[in-house]
Amino acid sequence: MSTVIDNAPYTAFHRRLAFACSGGPLLDGYILSVVGVALIGMQPQLKLSTGAVSLIGAAALLGMFLGGAVFGVLTDKIGREVMYTADLLVMTACSIASFWVTDVWAIVALRLVLGMAVAADYPIATSLLAEWLPVKQRGRLLGQQIIAWYAGSVLAYVVGYVSIQLGGEGSWRWLLASPAVLCAFFMVIRRGSPESPLWLARNGRGDEAVELVRRHLDADVTVDELLAGEPAESERMDAGSLRVLFSARYRRRTLFCGLFFLCQVAPLFAMLTFGPAILGAFGLPGGTVMDTLGTGLISLVFLIGCYPALRAIDTRGRRPVIIWSFALMIVPLMFLGVWPTAPSLLALAALCAYAFLCGGPNVLDWTYPNELFPTSVRATAVGFATSVSRVGAAVGTYLLPMSLTGLGIGPTMLMAAGLTAVGLLVSALWAEETRGVGLQQAAADAPAERARERTAERKPVRV
Template sequence: MRTLDVPALLDGARFNAFHARLMFWCALIIVFDGYDLVIYGVVLPALMPVWGLSALEAGLLGSCALVGMMLGALFFGPLSDRIGRRRTIMTCVILFSGFTVLNGFAQTPGQFAACRFIAGLGIGGVMPNVVALMNEYAPKRMRGTLVAIMFSGYSVGGMLSAGLGMLLIPQWGWQAVFFVAVVPLLLLPPLVRQLPESINFLVREGRLEQARGVLRQALPEQRVEPDDRLTISAGQDSKASVAQLFHEGRTLNTLMLWMAFFCCLLMVYALSSWLPKLMNAAGYGLNSSLAFLLVLNFGAIFGAIGGGWLGDRIGLGRVLLLFFVMGALSLSLLALKSPLVVLYLLIGIAGASTIGTQILANACTVQYYPAHIRSTGLGWAFGIGRIGAIIGPLLGGALHAAALPLQVSFLAFAAPGVVGALAILVFLWQQSARSVRQVAMAPADGQ
């Protein structure tokens, strides 16, 4: 009988069909997760005149999904560490897809808000779980890249939402784009069959034969026998709790990650919710305004994949610091009057360094926390960050209602990038100080 160290084996695995299949399904979930989220910014210019919404009312309506996302992340993140990622992901897909479809039947702002809130629960809950699941199985040497590629599905979903908005809204009305969200419900049966459960969860729960089966798929070159003993890292057999995010010297870094998420999500949702409307108010037609949203999400794909590749080489923390600085700079430059080509370029860079930054922050967070509290850590970072996401649309609505120049809005959206950069700087300093302490203690441990 052998003893197999499961995390070490998964870290050293070669990328194979199992990883490709897992990345496909997780990315597909994130595509429609992003579609369902960005959809509000797409329909907002058409929705405001239909229901006679003021800018502040539109901002408040946009925040309904984000309040749901905050609660969903806080609830479903820790829950999955207790009941399993697979079951939690399925529940969240049904919530966000089903209630986004129902949004298309809303007759009043109240009905619309209720559907957006419940869909937000699923959107907020699914994100930390698919990121944690992908991170768990991805080979260590390419983990940042694979998680970034998978989560760039969010930007693909945003582009899909904007593109279908340009095609469907003029002819079929704003409701049409919500009905597209039925696709994940149709794909649920194969998703149930093919999405694996967290192997750390299976080992903790004593479902060892099922864990061995998953391990054989992830490591086809490794002969896993029925009597092999599976182990996970020390401490990972304990139940997850929020308090553990602050144990073992993690307090300051946990708080800095929360601050970074808050700032990044404020920038992301302020832009996603108000960019089409701001550009429409600046004199661009509806389709041109939606094209800016397309460019924003297109830039995010390059930022996420390029940042993930760079993060695997120099560290995700350093890349996050660089991206926060780029985000603040690009949004500040949008406050200047520029030729259309330069404007598109700056919006693309803004997408890479805001949405792309959030994608990299997800990967950084799941790599920072041990496996047994990974969804709890990411779920709470998302949950606290959602406060910034809620403030974002409200801030955009308040600035638009005040009839301030377009430049003021972009400068206000850039300010959180500076604060986020400072938070990551403290995070890196703390990581460096901890590494120095571990090196200093090593000789004493060996005596």
């Protein structure tokens, strides 16, 4: 089963749309990472306790839980384009307001709203992008959205390093306000981005959908062709329905997407938010630019690890990549847990190895939920998976400083290894293979049916 969009030639239009959609992930990486640098100056100036620091680190993640759950549903109900820039306006306002904060609760409130706005962008942008991409480029370009996340994280540490060098610890206010510059840039880039033709066709606006495909893909298509693979009218699902995600047809996919995402990002976010504290526990000089540069290096390796994974998901397949990645990610975490007194440079190397191996799950974070669910609940599924993952990330970020203080670095790393092992188990049991499958076919078919179809295609015809 194929569609005009699945088989369309890859053009400059797709590249522009992918770049425009990358704004949300880039801002997420920047906003969540820059606070780790800002805390260096913020903590002594505002006299923050360990609990307050943990709360500030977790606030944006809690906001992402709320934003993903709510705005994914709205995106499926009212459209991708309608909400496409509103979240950037909210991020701009909250970032500017952060410059003037004077107490911990104001910071927490603003970062909570920032998190909601960032999470809104994931279901909006990734579902819109998935519904325009040819099948051969879908995995790579959806996976590249996470590269934008790490680019934002690396940028945050570069900006943080320069700010500390030039302005000292008092530059933390400028760091918290700096995302406004990126928001303004992507608001300009996103102007004129089109609505999803699949969403339009499914919601009774077929003429608009046909015209958009003709204008941007230079192809003639009918509404019936756009809806090929969608559930029949008698089986039509409520748009944006969480109930559909937990129906017998999609329950396993919903649990898989949420749980593997959670097991991957909980250690990751804690590591990036409190990277200087982790490296300090391994003996790297704390309170200096060295721990900031060390955390920036780890962020850069997270980014580098995504590139071979992007190639592998299209050559080897989604399922083997996610399983082997989780299995190998356990090794450096176990090493650090068993040897908590490892020399600081060796500990940094192990953390970099973990970061590199994270590339597999990273590039599948938004690929899998976009591929495994139909148009009517695609954004809802992305939003739900994001929400579940951020619950784990928020808990991990909140507890990490307390764990380092109360249990020490060794047990903390062992707990991270245990959570990664859960991700391995979930992937081994439930990961499906969607490589080379049309978007609507991947969402509609059971994996067993796809396997039978591929086997039948490979069988020689007897004469």
